Amino acid sequence: MKRPKPRLNRHEQEIVDAFDRDELVLKDPTPALLARFAEAAENTTRKDRRINIRLSDHDLAGIQRKAAEQGIPYQSLIAGLIHQFVEGQLATRSDG
Secondary structure (H helix, E strand, C coil): CCCCCCCCCHHHHHHHHHHHCCCCCCCCCCHHHHHHHHHHHHHHHCCCCCCCCCCCHHHHHHHHHHHHHHCCCHHHHHHHHHHHHHCCCCCCCCCC
16 A cells, blocks of 8 residues: 655755755764664663553554554554653644
């Protein structure tokens, strides 16, 4: 299944255009930056607690379908969504 191209905002399109014109220069990351990335990856992927949760058949089937579309295990999708919510990366609907 081929994924549709995401829509880019103006800033993202400027970056893509500059890359296409060979105007971007890639630099090797510093050892300090690599260490920060490694620490962030470790903290993000460490799974040191197990929980049990009950879901409706409908919700579980939907999660499994979405995970299959993305090519990842459904438990990873659930964990990723929870992480994004905790980090404030998911918008919530206001009741007002």
